[in-house]
Amino acid sequence: MYDIAIIGAGPAGLSAAINCKIRNKNVVIFGGAIESTDLLKASHMDNYLGFPDSTGIVLQEKFLQHVAKFSIEIKKEKILAIYDYGDQFQLTTKEGEYISRGLIIATGIPKTKTVEGERELLGKGVGYCATCDGPLYKGKIVAIVADTEEGEEECEFLSELCSKVYYIPKYKQEIEFKSDNIEILYEKVERVIGEKKVEALKLETRTLELDGVFFLKKNVPPSQLITDLRIENKFIGVDRNMATNIAGIFAAGDCTGKPFQVAKAVGEGTVAGLSCVSYIDKLKKSN
């Protein structure tokens, strides 16, 4: 078990990590996309105090060295699901499952689009990880909306459990499945329909009655993985302590809104880190 899991290895996540580690917390960073952070694209940076005339690459290197000095673990794994168990969180990746007491989201500018009803019905029939949630749909009808061919493997897996699987690829390619309860549809997804749980999926020319929909995306922002996380104007809603509306979850950096600046991310990372430390300490005292 970790005290604190940090999702995102950009300036905000790294700044949070060193502050948590200095306060003797057991920290892990999930940073599947360090190589592609926006910071690296900055060819000239002059406004991070203390580092005039710098570049994104130079800063990133200095930041990673700072974190390395504290021997903080960075796992290059993509988070597929997050479960909130009240006083701890479970994070699922393709490689494994991890438990932490507190969570800091520092995943940068949110880039993934959602369709109508997707967010509202998350956890109520909408999911992002077929392997994780598939067993819930035994004998039922589901759809998979796949950004890449990685979805095909998950589709085969679901077809063994479910009575029927609709496969809706968003990539152009000839696809063949062995199972005969899979139907491939090349259509645009318009919205997820349902009140308390998913009832149907509206496509361009037809509507599928079903029990579950999996959106398999290249990147799912963790904000999307957590049911009930408050989003304000596309960004994670936080207070001045970088606390979200969910106890134990904090956020920092570009994912909380503009301005998209390294100094803001580093500052918010520090605040989120210290707030999370304080949350963990209270939690331990009360147990």
Place this chain on the structure above:
Amino acid sequence: MYDIAIIGAGPAGLSAAINCKIRNKNVVIFGGAIESTDLLKASHMDNYLGFPDSTGIVLQEKFLQHVAKFSIEIKKEKILAIYDYGDQFQLTTKEGEYISRGLIIATGIPKTKTVEGERELLGKGVGYCATCDGPLYKGKIVAIVADTEEGEEECEFLSELCSKVYYIPKYKQEIEFKSDNIEILYEKVERVIGEKKVEALKLETRTLELDGVFFLKKNVPPSQLITDLRIENKFIGVDRNMATNIAGIFAAGDCTGKPFQVAKAVGEGTVAGLSCVSYIDKLKKSN
């Protein structure tokens, strides 16, 4: 006229300054107490991302070099009064008067105590600069509560204008005045009395009926200089853009609350700077 005046030359003020300057704003920093910022006392600092194993002195030096590179002016003058004229502010120091369109307060941890009624009646009989506001009290009765002997000069000045001046020193010393309308009282000040304006000053053993009270302190936090600035739990109230409740005034760093960390100050300085730039740009467009 300056576009932006920044009060405070610690990490928050300096970070704000470089961001405003990069956006081509005409900036001035008032930093009377650079020599005594809390940063300098830090013997070991490990949590400002990119600068492991540092000290307060080393960081401060790097920060000042960064600001010097942009040729940003730092005036070592103490702000005595601030007047809000709607779309511009007047700042008064012993040395002169300055006008700016926007204002960023970055003055660090608030350290000055106030007595009951002092803040409520600021600008309604309570003042911090006898030289500035003295002429308003011609022929009237005022009191001076002085932290240091510097108050004696202001007392002599007021005694020439006012019918009566009570001088209440908070330092131990034999004091002599030439004017016979000055009365020295060695008493503790308990509170300022008045509804819409100052009516009396309550001391330990007596109550003085009067028209004005000047508190001459070693340091007056600018937050105290601005009538109507919203204070929350002793700190300046700000939103996520570091805007205060007064249009054109932003705040950053320790003066906005905990945690008292360099990274938070630098991050907030960046946000306050960019928010103030945006405010100025809108102001110029609408004129």
